[in-house]
Amino acid sequence: MVEWFTAVQVVVALLAGLLCLVVGFVGRPPNDLTLGAIVLIELLLLAQLVVTIVAPLVGNGPTGSLGEFYIYLVSALLLPIAGAFWALIERTRWSTVVLGVVGLAIAVMLYRMGQIWFVQGTP
Amino acid sequence: MSEKPTAPAASRSTGGSGPVAAGSATTGSATTGSATTGSATTGSAASETSTPQKSGRRMTGVGRVLVVVYGILALAATGRSVYQIMDHFQVAPVAFTLSAFSAVIYIVATIALIAPGRTWYRVAWTTISIELAGVLIIGTLSTFAPAAIGMAAIDPFGDDSTVWSAYGAGYLFIPLVLPVLGMLWLAKHRPVASSSSTAAEA
Numbered sequence: 001m002v003e004w005f006t007a008v009q010v011v012v013a014l015l016a017g018l019l020c021l022v023v024g025f026v027g028r029p030p031n032d033l034t035l036g037a038i039v040l041i042e043l044l045l046l047a048q049l050v051v052t053i054v055a056p057l058v059g060n061g062p063t064g065s066l067g068e069f070y071i072y073l074v075s076a077l078l079l080p081i082a083g084a085f086w087a088l089i090e091r092t093r094w095s096t097v098v099l100g101v102v103g104l105a106i107a108v109m110l111y112r113m114g115q116i117w118f119v120q121g122t123p
Numbered sequence: 124m125s126e127k128p129t130a131p132a133a134s135r136s137t138g139g140s141g142p143v144a145a146g147s148a149t150t151g152s153a154t155t156g157s158a159t160t161g162s163a164t165t166g167s168a169a170s171e172t173s174t175p176q177k178s179g180r181r182m183t184g185v186g187r188v189l190v191v192v193y194g195i196l197a198l199a200a201t202g203r204s205v206y207q208i209m210d211h212f213q214v215a216p217v218a219f220t221l222s223a224f225s226a227v228i229y230i231v232a233t234i235a236l237i238a239p240g241r242t243w244y245r246v247a248w249t250t251i252s253i254e255l256a257g258v259l260i261i262g263t264l265s266t267f268a269p270a271a272i273g274m275a276a277i278d279p280f281g282d283d284s285t286v287w288s289a290y291g292a293g294y295l296f297i298p299l300v301l302p303v304l305g306m307l308w309l310a311k312h313r314p315v316a317s318s319s320s321t322a323a324e325a
Contacts, residue, residue, distance in 0.1 A: 094188055098191045
């Protein structure tokens with residue numbers, strides 16, 4: 001994991017989640033803006049996956065458990081897909097709220113991933 | 124779900140447009156919106172029993188958000204317990220068994236909220252009640268007597284914590300709030316067959 005990239009990712013996921021919550025509570029069904037925000041989260045997660053596969057090979061390993069880290073990362077990768085799938089089959093404002101919940105959950109999971117990578121193993 | 128593909132699709136389209144139209148007409152906040160949809164479904168159950176809403180789907184509208192939060196929590200509990208049991212089960216066997224148990228409960232509760240019918244409605248009540256009991260009992264034990272369930276410390280983010288430790292503090296207290304929201308939802312959205320019978324009795 002790269003610290004600044006992870007920080008950017010947490011902020012993006014947080015903002016995207018809040019955006020979707022607001023747009024959802026205003027009453028809009030999922031649109032290009034909210035779905036685009038979720039796609040952006042997913043693309044950043046895929047980039048993070050590549051980074052975390054390469055990083056240990058070049059000497060930037062996690063301080064904590066790599067297994068626990070990947071449970072979080074794989075779960076996080078699945079959430080936007082599930083949320084977007086739902087947004088496409090039921091086009092009501094609650095699907096937009098669901099996208100927001102997904103975004104916030106991913107922000108929390110990324111924060112935990114950062115803890116596992118940078119903090120967990122250090123005394 | 125695949126048994127009768129047309130009925131749920133019809134109930135989804137018509138059932139979805141009704142409450143949404145009611146909610147956007149009032150243009151209230153999220154809570155008033157859900158209140159109107161809730162009263163609309165229970166209130167209209169007696170007068171409009173012919174509408175396709177009688178299929179008993181409890182998870183349209185805001186209920187879907189509840190289901191998604193349940194699903195995410197089920198995922199989190201499962202992921203954590205699988206890792207704990209595979210990686211260091213001997214460290215705190217009691218706590219990790221509880222962790223796996225909570226994961227199963229969340230998975231069953233998520234399914235029970237989605238699945239229609241009275242049986243699943245009862246399953247939903249049972250599992251959500253177990254959740255509330257679990258978060259209160261394990262929360263209390265882990266906070267005041269961690270040794271009783273084989274935990275070394277109170278740290279809700281620690282290596283041997285469960286979803287229910289310290290009242291779910293490691294999960295933003297969502298495990299504490301969610302059963303209450305789930306119960307409120309279930310109480311408002313009982314299967315229409317039984318709610319119309321109680322309405323007839325009253």
